[in-house]
Amino acid sequence: MVSSAQLDIPQAIICRYNKIAAAKTLDPVFSPSNGVDSKAFAHALAQPDDDSLGAPVGVYVHLPFCPVRCLDCDNNTSIAHDPAAIDRYLDNLEREVALTVDTTGSGRRLQQLHLGGGSPNYLSDRQLVRLMSILDRHFKIDADTETSLDANPNNASLSQLALLHGLGFRSISFSVHDLDPGVQLAIGRLNSLDKIRDVFDSAREVGFDTVSTDIVYGLPRQNARSIERTMRNLLDLSPSRISCFAFTRATNERTHQRAIDPKDMPSLADKMALFNSIVQGLSSDYVWIGLDSFAKPGDPLSEAQAQHRLRKNWLGYTQLPPSDLHGFGTNAISDLRGYCVQNHLQIGPWQSAVAQGQFPIRGGVKLSGKDRQRRDAITELMCNMELHDYAALFDNDDQQPSTWTDYARDGLLAITGERMTITTHGRYMLHEILNTSSPAHIF
Ligand code: SF4
Secondary structure, rough: OOOHHHHHHOOOHHHHHHHHHHOOOOOOOOOOOOOHHHHHHHHHHHHHOOOOOOOEEEEEEEEEEEEEOOOOOOOEEEOOOHHHHHHHHHHHHHHHHHHHHHHHHOOEEEEEEEEOOHHHHOOOOOHHHHHHHHHHHHHHOOOOOEEEEEEHHHOHHHHHHHHHHHHHOEEEEEEOOOOOOOHHOOOOOOOHHHHHHHHHHHHHHOOEEEEEEEEEEEEOOOHHHHHHHHHHHHHHHHHOOOEEEEEOOOOOHHHHHHHOOOOHOOOOOHHHHHHHHHHHHHHOOOOOOOOEEOOOOHHHHHHHHHHHOOEOOEEEEEOOOOOOOOEOOOOEEEEEEEEEEEEOHHHHHHHHHHHHHOOOEEEEEEEEEEHHHHHHHHHHHHOEEEEEEEHHHHHOOOOOHHHHHHHHHHHOOOEEOEEEEEEEHHHHHHHHHHHHHOOOOOO
């Protein structure tokens, strides 16, 4: 078995931070009890905002459909075998987009568009064309719009990828998780290396600029040898970017994970060592981006990080300037005009709100100016590993000073004068805590 000794992080700290990370959830942020509901959000959207009026925006569309459920899945998705269910979803998506632009004005330029899920490319060609025509009708998508989608390799084909490229997508991320057959069997997610290689080649052939992937660590049956094989195969594929996610078996929240045999799960120390193997395996060919992503040298993210202008929004690391973000579909997050809200998670409540002409919000928060400063400070720390003036972190919250002081006491942060930096140990231990989602996990 792998050992965490090479990292020299005390076992007690590994356990403590894994527990903190496992307990972190976005539920309190989007709880209906925060008082931000559909009406409050509609009111906020209707207020003129001089800063954002006419400025380009980001759009995220959630497409919660997959052919099968992977056992390690943490995403909000449903298993659909009836194309009519996806057609109905698109009907409601069209209503939701219209509801928003009726309030904010149509024709705003998109600086960023991302399709996530689920498996966005589980939609048929006809449905993908329809989806893009809905967005095209209401927003301005041009050659400078950063267009990306997540894709399930098992649903991808040369003709589908050519269609997606023709529809304007320039960046695609094939979700892989792990390339070892034993690990794939344990999570019920079978993607042969030949198939993955084929879809990577096809995406490049049709002209995608960025072909990326992900890797998940902490999966059942992962060990030092399996992760090394996966890393070798991954390097052969030469993805533009690799996002790295931690897996925690959470059987209460995600009952399908009960099918994973707990005896197959790596220990916490092994999990840490697996992450270390990924970092070491990628270090000669990739730049470590923020806390948990990797990009080829020369990639816009690598350059942005080198120039201290890397940012993070709900769609991930970005070199783009901050903008309003509209989220459409179940589970989608909107972050604009000081509000951060999430749509209903399930299709039923989402669709019935939209059918009644209401924003399908399950809950959210209104951020004060100080909250936003604090969020920006945490995000900057995550992106650039340092903060020149950490005072913003300690504003208006009694709990936070002790949290950051704890991190410093445990060697995860270094504080010199007004400057705070994330240490190497901190980069390993804090990414799950600060990054379950973004921006900055809303504290
Ligand atoms: S393909 Fe992705 S979203 Fe769909 S079930 Fe598997 S992990 Fe979840």
